[in-house]
Amino acid sequence: MTSGSAGVARSTHGVAALLQLGDGSRLNTLGRAGWRALDTMVATAAADPDVAAVVIAGASETFSAGSDLNEWSGSSMEEVERTFDVMEACFQTIEGAPVPVLAAVEGFAAGAGCQLALACDLVVMSREARLGMPVARLGILASRAFAVRVSRRCGTAMASDLYLTGRLLTADESLRAGLVTRLVPPGLARAEALALAEVISSTPSSALRAAKDALRRANPTSEVARLEATGPVAGPRVSYGEFSGAVDAFFADRLPS
Numbered sequence: 001m002t003s004g005s006a007g008v009a010r011s012t013h014g015v016a017a018l019l020q021l022g023d024g025s026r027l028n029t030l031g032r033a034g035w036r037a038l039d040t041m042v043a044t045a046a047a048d049p050d051v052a053a054v055v056i057a058g059a060s061e062t063f064s065a066g067s068d069l070n071e072w073s074g075s076s077m078e079e080v081e082r083t084f085d086v087m088e089a090c091f092q093t094i095e096g097a098p099v100p101v102l103a104a105v106e107g108f109a110a111g112a113g114c115q116l117a118l119a120c121d122l123v124v125m126s127r128e129a130r131l132g133m134p135v136a137r138l139g140i141l142a143s144r145a146f147a148v149r150v151s152r153r154c155g156t157a158m159a160s161d162l163y164l165t166g167r168l169l170t171a172d173e174s175l176r177a178g179l180v181t182r183l184v185p186p187g188l189a190r191a192e193a194l195a196l197a198e199v200i201s202s203t204p205s206s207a208l209r210a211a212k213d214a215l216r217r218a219n220p221t222s223e224v225a226r227l228e229a230t231g232p233v234a235g236p237r238v239s240y241g242e243f244s245g246a247v248d249a250f251f252a253d254r255l256p257s
Helices: 032-046 077-096 112-119 136-140 146-167 171-177 189-200 205-218 222-230 240-254
Strands: 001-006 006-011 017-019 053-058 101-105 108-110 122-126 130-132 167-172 181-184
Touching: 001 171, 006 032, 017 077, 017 189, 032 077, 053 189, 077 112, 077 146, 101 189, 108 112, 112 130, 112 167, 122 171, 122 189, 130 171, 136 146, 146 171, 146 240, 167 171, 171 181, 181 189
Parallel strands: 017 053, 053 101, 101 122, 108 130, 122 181
Antiparallel strands: 001 006, 006 017, 130 167
């Protein structure tokens, strides 16, 4: 059975719920409605007693380049902030899901797409894929929750490298850094993630839930995100003037094609 909403489609593969991002166009970026739909679909699938694991994959040959810049072109600061709120809520739902969530990464996982992959429990990556956080180039101010999500996997040194240079890591670099679980030949990330879901299904659900809860408590982002939103250092997610200029420049460069 397949169902979909706002650029995210769900299908069933044995014990796994497969959530597919996009349709292969625009590097499977998601708008605000897409992030909400993914949030709802993860929560719904994780609550299904017939689902042992959730697999998130992109359509066609890529995972996701993050948020859809088309939606941000000409947007107000308030609209941009709302998108970041919805995006972070989706990541929190994934991290708090009672069942394991796996990412199957082909092509690119960049920006919010990288954060989405790293919110998952296991990341299967194609050997030709790339992963990174080039968000500073757009005037996006790294949130503490974003920084925690990267540095808890690879440490502060590599997190600093990713954020300050904006470079995209190769698959081998991503594996060595601890950002991904395993590498597979191109085109096989989805199949490998679904196979892992089958392996996971043989573990008693109570043990899986306990493991997820223990890992979540050891590596929390929810508390960081809450403090960031309400604490004295709460602030904007973008440097609005630089952000608007970067988005405009992006579209100016892309108009000929």
